[in-house]
Amino acid sequence: MSLNIKASGEVVTVYLMGEIDHHTARSIREEIDAAIEFNMPSLLILDFDGVSFMDSSGIGLVMGRFRNLQKNKASLSITNLPPNIYKVMKLSGIEKLAKIEKGA
Amino acid sequence: MKEINKFSLRIPSRSNNESFARTVVAAFAAQLDPTVEEISDIKTAVSEAVTNCIVHGYKNSIGNIYINCEILSDKSLKIRIRDRGCGIENIKQAMEPLFTTAGGERAGLGFAVMESFTDSLKVRSTVGKGTTVTMVKRLNVKEDE
Numbered sequence: 001m002s003l004n005i006k007a008s009g010e011v012v013t014v015y016l017m018g019e020i021d022h023h024t025a026r027s028i029r030e031e032i033d034a035a036i037e038f039n040m041p042s043l044l045i046l047d048f049d050g051v052s053f054m055d056s057s058g059i060g061l062v063m064g065r066f067r068n069l070q071k072n073k074a075s076l077s078i079t080n081l082p083p084n085i086y087k088v089m090k091l092s093g094i095e096k097l098a099k100i101e102k103g104a
Numbered sequence: 105m106k107e108i109n110k111f112s113l114r115i116p117s118r119s120n121n122e123s124f125a126r127t128v129v130a131a132f133a134a135q136l137d138p139t140v141e142e143i144s145d146i147k148t149a150v151s152e153a154v155t156n157c158i159v160h161g162y163k164n165s166i167g168n169i170y171i172n173c174e175i176l177s178d179k180s181l182k183i184r185i186r187d188r189g190c191g192i193e194n195i196k197q198a199m200e201p202l203f204t205t206a207g208g209e210r211a212g213l214g215f216a217v218m219e220s221f222t223d224s225l226k227v228r229s230t231v232g233k234g235t236t237v238t239m240v241k242r243l244n245v246k247e248d249e
Contacts, residue, residue, distance in 0.1 A: 021155065022122060022155045022158065022159060023120050053147060053148075053151075054148075055152055055155065055217065056155075056210075056214050056216075057155065057211075059213055060209045060211040061209070067208070083141070084141065084144040088148060088217065091213055091216055091220060092211060092213060
């Protein structure tokens with residue numbers, strides 16, 4: 001699992017790559033939270049294009065970041081979800097809280 | 105239902121074994137010529153069950169996780185994942201979507217994922233003795249000779 005973080009103005013984009021499970025979620029969480037704290041974005045974009053596997057630990061990760069962003073009244077967008085990841089994400093009802101886009 | 109092939113695996117409840125466990129089960133299921141979606145469903149369900157053993161069953165200690173898999177003659181895959189951890193006091197409550205005892209970073213959707221990604225899910229648990237999750241996934245349901 002690895003990730004790339006790009007900050008531009010008030011937008012922080014996180015490009016996630018590899019597998020997201022309970023084991024990998026901790027370091028991902030720490031890196032994203034550090035970027036939120038440092039950049040104070042008004043919008044965080046999580047790009048799932050490079051994610052090959054995700055279980056409900058990934059949902060916990062997204063929910064946790066959503067709550068974090070809410071403290072600064074910032075919003076969350078989830079983009080480029082591969083079909084298998086979309087299937088997991090859909091179970092969470094997170095589309096009521098954040099904008100979700102399937103991948104091509 | 106006749107059993108055609110099977111394996112058993114015992115691994116310590118370390119979180120880096122989550123990926124190992126789901127990959128092993130997926131590799132075994134490949135004998136049934138599953139679709140990409142079916143393989144992904146199996147990996148996700150196994151990952152949830154194994155994570156439950158680690159996060160809940162054994163909490164902060166290391167114990168054994170036992171995985172038994174069978175390919176049955178109706179082309180289904182039976183997966184049993186067992187721990188000898190703390191057990192679940194109230195299974196009904198534990199299986200409710202969004203219920204979790206593990207705090208903010210856990211979604212409480214483990215059982216919901218297992219249920220929706222397999223064809224049957226059974227949970228047996230005794231407090232102080234451990235928990236057994238049994239899942240069945242039917243494969244190749246459509247085109248069959």
